[in-house]
Amino acid sequence: MENLGRLKKLEYLNLALNNIEVIENLEGCESLQKLDLTVNFIGRLSSVESLRHNVHLRELFLVGNPCSDYDGYRSYVVATLVQLQCLDGNEISRSERIRACQCLEEVRRRVMEQEEQQVWRREKEKRGDTGDSVCPRQQEAQQEAQQEEQQEEQEFWNTPCSFTPESRLEAHRHLEEKRRAMEKSKEKKPKPQRTLITEDGRVLNVNEAKLEFSLTEDEDNNQLLLDLTVYRHMDTSLLDVDIQPTYTRVSVKGKVFQLVLPVEVKPDSSVAQRSQTTGHLLLTMPRAEGEIRGTCHSKSRPITSSRLTQGPDRYRCFRLRFFTV
Template sequence: MVLITEDLVRRRSEHNNCEIFSLEEVSLHQQDVEKIEHIDRWCKDLKILYLQNNLIPRIENVHRLKKLEYLNLALNNIELIENLEGCESLQKLDLTVNFIGCLSSVESLKHNLHLQELFLVGNPCTEFEGYRQYVVATLPQLKYLDGKEIGRSERIRSGQGLKEVRRLIHQQEQEYLRKRASERQKSQEEGVEEVQQEPKKPGFDGRWYTDINKTMPVPEDNTENQVREEKERKSCPTSDHQEREFWEKLCAFTPESRLETHRHLERSKKAERRETEKMPKAQRTLITPQGRVMNVNEPKLDFRLTEDENNNAIVLDLEVYRHMDTSLMDVDVQPTYARVTVKGKIFQVVLPAEVRPDSSTAKRSQITGHLVLTMPKALCEIKAKKTTPTAKSSECSNRPEEKTRKGNREERLEVDPREHSMVDFCNIVPREISSGEGSLETSGKRLTTTTEQTNFSDNFVDDPDVPPLI
């Protein structure tokens, strides 16, 4: 039996910072809840309450919810509409697919003056003759019934012959109540038969012996018992046969059958859970027999593996839980891989280069709580350092002429010093071999020059002390 606890309500109120006293909307659907309780005392400001697809048999403990506007109780085991008079602000009530057979219980909704929408689809009362006419005439404040708008003409017609319709509804209710009584009695008898046919535990005959001198059988070894039980379970598929027989059995759709189905599913889940707990878990392969290290992420944590070029190291940023205690983590750094154990779950990653475990460090980030592993590389690589320009050079580089000169300058490759170890002074000044018009001959070379005709004035005097203008 699942109860509505404070922890359950807080987990369902994450949108309100887990504060339940000021909660206006809460969803408790599909929780197998069997009783409405505590909600009207913890969440008095509640406006929307979702309780669909549970096992609730009765509407109760909601009369303090004065601000409640929408109540969803679809797919439950409710048989009577009651205890909603205190919900003064109720505007929408959903009772789809329940077991409401007493249609006259809708008269309790007369006090809900703001009620505009009512859903009763899937209930036995909807099959009664005159169902819609009776509900429309009984609740004049309604605007929609089962999703269909109530027009003015329909409201006028529903008031005609209401006395006869009420008599007809009362007769159908009595027939349904007799049918329900027989179904309830039949389910109780079947429950008693199942209890009587329940097999007794082996080794116990229903009597308690107090004679200490009576010889008792010596218990066998537990290991041998487990092996024998496993063989019997495999050879005799009794459980599978009972499971198939349960689901193939024909039964009426009643609150008891729905509750029994839920109980059966719970028993099946518990049995499966016990079997899985008995089965030994397969061990995770961290390193293969061939020596290959595997990548493993059992805690399913996000991570980032980067290289720090300035410090020549590999950095692993593992996004562990922020509020987790550091004592729950264990770090193991090897030359080719790093392994972190988080609450018994292993995270292992292969490193792109060999590192030095003795120089590695592990720290927790004070902001994010992440685990940061800094692992220096074992084989250091020589990398060029970036030179920072001085103030004077930076001023010169800011000049437009300097920028243009640097931009137009061509980068040249280095010359092999083995081929040109000395400067050739022989070819610095060309040696004249023969004179010609505008030509100079050197040993093995001929250099052609262009002569320019210069026009001097008549008063020009060549002073040897004045250097030439070049």
């Protein structure tokens, strides 16, 4: 977010569906009233404190960012930005602001811990590290726990005791407990289930298979086009497509790709096609009735995308699973 500080009279800034990771450089936008940062990659929730200088800011949208999943996210933002009147489309009541301010210190502590974890994961992603390493704070805690365990072990064996059947039984119990603890630590922990929809019904963007994609809007035909780079030689039977009015979900060999759509679509009129040459999956999703078609001089315009190999191709249809709600 650069070169925006001179826009003194800017009242509404929409930066949704970008690659923003930190909120910054908006202090000079003195007239800013509404800021939309929907579906970005903001993990440093503490960066919202830079918006304190924007005293006229009334509406803020952070839905779809990693920080919006933090425990205490809403309370932290409400207490930090006292000028806000609406967060993620929900009005902030006076009682909610009072409660948020009362527990701000505790909420800030929890948020900082989660932010540190997110920043550490992001650094691993930049390095291409897919290992199970942990952040420095967790490493320190693990080292302290190991040192305490070693000290207790040394104290147990170095403490003098009488040579009796009871002392022998106590040593046996100690060794047995240690053996069980080692066996328990070696047990494979079940992988936590990926959260696709939060408890409050909010749909998340997920890309477990790390597939590149392109979402474009066909203005002439009033529809959305999602081009997903599915593995070229993978059998179509390993694909499962589920289109909902507000999002689409594709299962690729058991790995989920889920994308929140910018407009409502008609699932029963949608079509899924698989390229016979590149293997790409093309989803054609007509807009729902009542959606306003925008004006655009070109036939289609990109909404969000990742790198794709473009070019003419032949597609063949296959079974599409959908639910009408």
